[in-house]
Amino acid sequence: MVPSKTSPNRDTKIISMDLETILINNKHIPYLLSWYDGNITKSYFIDSIENNIENNIENMISRAMNDICIRKYKNYKVYLHNFAKFDGYFLVKYLSKLGFIDNIIINKGRIITLKFIYNKYSITFKDSYLLLPSSLRKLCKSFNTQTQKDIFPYLLDDINYIGEVPDYKYFCNLEMEEYNNYKSNFKVWNFREEAIKYCNLDCISLYEILYKFNTLVFNKFELNINKYPTLPSLSFALFKTKYLKENEVHMLSGSIATNIRKSYTGGSVDMYIPLIEKDSKIFIYDINSLYPFSMKSFKFPIGNPTFFKGDITRINKDAFGFFYCKIITPEYLEHPILQTHLKTSDGIRTLAPLGSWEDMLFSEEMYNAMKYGYKFEILWGYTFESKNIFSEIISDLYKMRLEYQKSDPMNYIAKILMNSLYGRFGMDDNFTFSDIMDKDDYFNFEKLDRNNSILDVTELNNNNFLVTTKNPKVELDTILDNGSEKHDINIAIASAITAYSRIQMSKFKNNPNFKLFYSDTDSVYISKELPEELVSNTELGKMKKEGICDDAVFLAPKVYGYKDINGKATD
Template identity: 55%
Template sequence: MSLRKLAISFGVDMQKGIFPHRFVTCENLNYVGSVPAFSYFDGISLEEYNNYCRNFNNNWSLREEAVKYCISDCISLYQILIKFNQLIFDNFKININRYPTLPSLSFAIFRTLFLDKSSFVSQLSGKISKDIKLGYTGGATDMYIPTNLENELVYAYDVNSLYPSVMKHFSMPVGKPTYFEGDIRKIEPKAFGFFYCKITTPTKLNHPILQTHVKTKSGLRTVAALGTYKDMIFSEEMDNAIKLGYKFEILWGYTFEKGYIFTDFISTLYDIRLQYPKSNPMNYIAKIIMNSLYGRFGMDDQFTSTQIVHKEDYLKFEKANIGFINDVIPLTDSYLVNQNVDYTNTDLDSQSETHNINIAIASAITSYARIVMSSFKNNPNLKLFYTDTDSIYTNLNPDQMNKLFPGIVNNKELGSLKLETVSTKAIFISPKCYYLLTDDNQEIFKVKGLNKTGLSTITGKEFVQLLKKDHQVIKKQNKWFKSISESTIIIKDTLYTIKQTNNKRELIYNTRNKLINTKAYTINEDKIVKNN
């Protein structure tokens, strides 16, 4: 969350100020006069700008206002952290100063207050971790139908806390992993774990539900494709895919025991969310702690360290750490060096680090989430325009959804759907790139990679034009570039191109070269797209 929103949510005394960042140049640092034009300010309303201007009478000083702005930022953040620390301690008896990130704090709360001592959760690293990570692909985001018909409404639904809901309701891989070769299900029909399989998909499936990393003209992509290939898969996701006609030849893998280790953790935090309105910081705190835990289990155990090395000592340092250095930034008399931690170096304190990671649990959670979302795919009674990790865009209203999936639409129940928007016009160009015109005439734009300055200039008409084959829309946006060695931050105008992409599905056009549909790619055994 932005500092401005955090300050409002936490109700601190010092709220974040406003400042015309793009007005600053090397030539006008001593500027004194009228307040710079509204166009130089980002992220504020015209009303906020006008209220700000009333504080000055042609005596606005860039130097003074810059200093005040920086000071207020620091004080505001400090007050937020103090209040955050107090709320965490009051509710969980944890001191945040021991934990540098939200995932580490969430992990500490889980281990201290909620991890059943009888539940054995292995630390996984090395070959086991790398093998299981082969099937760790995250959420599924796909564009299926680019736009709705005339007079056809599009309903957008989000799942209430998708990842926390599967953490609460589904069993996790716990205990010590056991390696096997061959088809384990012939010996243990209910074997639970991660299996490396030869996978054969149905020949015709509009919405494939298994993702894999494939080679396309644009590079390596995560694609839900058809065909025959080999991959690592979670046993429960495999069983779910069998229902749609997928076939699996299990070659080798790892079995685990089952355990419900997150039930109390998620229940407690979700109850806190329900107790407080969204304007209360405890609602937000409960949300971020609940959502930050799963990724901690899938954290990369190849840590890096950063240190300052004097230039006179650098050659000796480089020789001792050859092969581990990632980046070197020159400073005045020294270098700022980022390197992978060398665990073979006995002089490093990190030799005794305990990483407490388990890729099996992180991968299981994302797999369960995909299983939940797969229930909305390939249903003949549901027209699916677009899906994101935890959202769907369809033609069915809440009553129709509840009739098709009894009780599925419920704004407060964990794991149920909540209606976000109803749109009279929807245009989906590619994953994370769409336009909605809501039934109350509000325009919503989503373009991954395009910031607020670029989004503010795009129009619905331009999105309509983007349905034409090879059509592009180019937008100007501000980007911040920082240089540690030069101690500078520079704001530059850059160009961003919006266009159709066929990275995940094949695009289908009508005779007038208008995008009207998509279909799944078919890949070969080398995971290369056949029809791209």
């Protein structure tokens, strides 16, 4: 992996956009589109949802594109919040009829980015949620925007409604007091006027968030958010520009990456005791930034891997790397600490079994499991050099979090950058290719597709198909934002981070000092308070007490509920 250069200038070519829909016969119908460029807002309301609805939606979007695809906005980035999963598929359907869609990147069904060319000018659609993964309402608070998100009766499906403020039942997640305050502002409530006002406010608030985010990131790190489609890619860019050393971290691909990926099983989530005893309490603790703590504290695999056969620990008792082993667990262990992936009829499941099996393991997790009575026969694997490569970046970002108050946007930025870096190393390099094809081209391609390369087909309209195929030629490079982003992937580092984190959590399992009811990736529900030396609200890697409950039920991983000692219920 090669260190990157910072950006010399800040890119401010940003437009925010929002698309509003109503639900009719269980089908979402777009009825309003708005956008904001930092100076002006424009809105386009559908002519009718009763007659020629497809033509009316296309006309609404066409009017917007005619106003945006002009010289003034050439090469602008157009952000929608939740574009990848929702708005994107509505827009692609109609954009494919209006102009030319190029460089559409889809990952796991999510539209990451697409370039749209119309009237000889191009714009790029992106998802702001992939950069700032939080609700717009929360982001407004985190970035202290002047414009705050408003409320609207999402469940009302009459776009021609004029009258009293719609009933409370049409609003979502709204306190009655908020509703009454909102209601007191109107004598006559007009759906069209209020929808446009609401949509415009969303666009303005999103623009303010993005503008401030872009400014702060550039001023602090000399990076432009417009260059990066996701938060992990932005965090990775920070690592590459400021902290990565030449010839230190190598890209892994092919069979080596495939073999090591078997050890990448994620966080450990398990239920052990379903019910709390009468007159007892459960203490809930979370680790402060578990993955960043692991990244800061331990050594990681660097350099080129060396393949070996047999038990490498006979030659080097401290061998470091990934080992394919025969694993034998203790005959009885209340909380098994090694997990594996199991193929089932319902897909891949993660479990921590007792018994014996064969699997790929990170060496440090194997050594830790030996303390609990696990036995291993090492068959083959890969050794690496080791070095702590993340201490500096995590220390700097965590220091930044402590320097800025929680109400300061830099506190939030430091937090999300710190927590998003690890996953970028484990990105799957089996990239796909997506394209818009007209009907004739698609059917011809389907007939000639002898390699069964077609993965997914979505009929956009009568003339166009969105086709996703295998793309074996593009394993390490793909086109993003008119440039080439190198897919620097190292699954060994990602797997090591999650393994170190499971090792940290294993300290709270099979512990004779308390009962363990339930554990998540970075949290435990136990019968006693932890010693003071293990607890801190600010120290990286220490436990933070989140609450005490006296009534709880744990049914399965991610399926539980409890009531705290103040009577507040959580599920």
